[in-house]
Amino acid sequence: MKLTEHFQHGLNSPICLTWELTYACNLACVHCLSSSGRRDPRELSTGECKTVVDELRRMQVFYVNIGGGEPTVRDDFWELLDYAIAHDVGVKFSTNGIRLDPARARRLAATDYVDVQISLDGATAKINDAVRGPGSYDTALRALANLADAGFARPKISVVMTRHNVNQLDEFKAIAERYRAQLRITRLRPSGRGADVWDELHPLPEQQRQMYDWLVAHGDDVLTGDSFFHLSAYGSALPGLNLCGAGRVVCLIDPVGDVYACPFAIHQDFLAGNVRSPGGFEHVWRNSELFASLRRPQTGGACRSCGHYDSCQGGCMAAKFFTGLPLDGPDPECVRGFGERALSARPTDVLIPRSRVDHGRPAAPASRTGRRAPVPVSLTAPPPSRPRPACDENPLVGLTPR
C-alpha cells in the first residue's frame, strides 16, 4: 500500500493538528474561517490547555499549529507556548502581529522550537486592509520588522489567495525576502465568514491557472499547507500530500475544546467530540464515528470517472460543503470547470449549510483604545445585530499600541 493510502485510513495520531486557542480577535477579517471576534466564556482554561498539551505529548504529536481568533490576546498565551515547548510539543502560531513588539520578538528569537506565522492578505495596505481591516497591514509589517531586527529565523508570511492579490505573488515573495521570512500561500475557503465573501473573492479560473504556474515555478521555497491540491489536475502534482487530510491526518481543536475534522470545517456535521469528554482528545481521534467514516474508502462519486480524480481526489470537502455542493462531487473550483457547472446547477432553493458557531462582533463600537474596530467595506452585508453578551470584552484592553 502506498503511504498516501495509509494516510487515508488514518494514523494513530494526527500529523497536522490545528489548535485555536480563542475566538477573541482584535480584527474582524471578512473571510475569517472561524467567524472570530469575541472570546467564548467556555474556552479552555490554562489548566485544561496544559492537559491537552500533556496528551499531545503522550500521543507524540510533535508540533501544533496554534491559531484563533488572535491567540496572543489570551493572557496565558506565552505561558502556554513555553509549556508546550518544554513538553516537546513544538508550536507554530499564527498571528496578525498585534502583540509582537520588539521585546517579545527578542524573546521569541531566543526560544527554540517555535515558528511564527504572520497573516498578510495583500502586498499593499489597500488590498490587505480591505480584507483584514484598517491598520492591519502596518501591524503585520511592524511585527515582521521586529522579528527581523531581533534575528528571529525565518518567520512565515501567510497569505490567503484572493482574486485581488493573485497578481501580487511576486511582491509577496519580495516582502518575504526583505524580512528574511518564508512565504506561505493558502486557499480561500468558504468557511466561517468566508462563506459571505467567497463569491466575490475567490480567484477566477484564469487566476487559478496563474497560481498553479507560479507555484510550479517558485514552489520549492513557498509553503502551501498542501491547500492547492485541487490544482494538480492542471498537470503534475504540486509538492505535498495532495489529499484531503480531514480526520485522517488533520484535525482542529477549537477554543472550547470541540474537535472538528479540519480547520475549515467548523460545523456540527464535522464535529467529532470534545477534549473535555472522558478519554480526552485521544479518545476522539481514535474512536469518533465521524473520523471512522472519513477513514473509510471514499467513492469519488461523480468525479470517479474523471481522468484527473487520482491527482485532485475531488478537492476540498469544506469548500464543497459550504457552497452547497455534494461531498462526493467536484470541488467548486475544479480546474476542469465541473465545479462552476455544479454551482450554477444548484437548485434555487438549495440549503447552503451555515455554522452555528459565530463569535463575530456586532457592528463595531469605538474600542477603549480609541480605535475603531475594522469595518469591512462593501464586501459583505452587515452581520445581524444581537444583544451584547457578558463575554463581549475587548481583547485589546490593557494593551498600549506602539
Added chain:
Amino acid sequence: MVSTSPAFDPDLPYRRSPSVALRPEPFGALVYHFGTRALSFLKTPELVEVVRDLDRYPCARAAVEAAGLAPERRPAYLRALAGLLANGTIEPTRSDTARNDADTEERA
C-alpha cells in the same frame, strides 16, 4: 542540521539520532527530527526495527541482517539507511567516544 555527513558505510556502526523520535504507525513509523523539525516516514515495520535497534549492532549491515529480511531485500534497506543518514535520522556512532563518555572528563 546535517550538512557534512560522511558517506554511509554499511560496515560502520550507527545509531538513531538522539534528536529523532519515532512514532509507531500502521505503515511503520513517523520520524520527527526535533532539530530540523522535519517529518519523514519509515515505510515498513522492519525498517523501524532496524533503525530502533541500530546501536545494538557493530555495524549497519549486521543490524539489517538481524532483522529477518530475505537476503534480496537487504540492499534496499542499506540504501534506505544511507538516505536516513543524509537526512539526519541516524548518525555514526563513534565507538571510541561512545564507550568512554561515562568516565571521560571534559577538559576545555
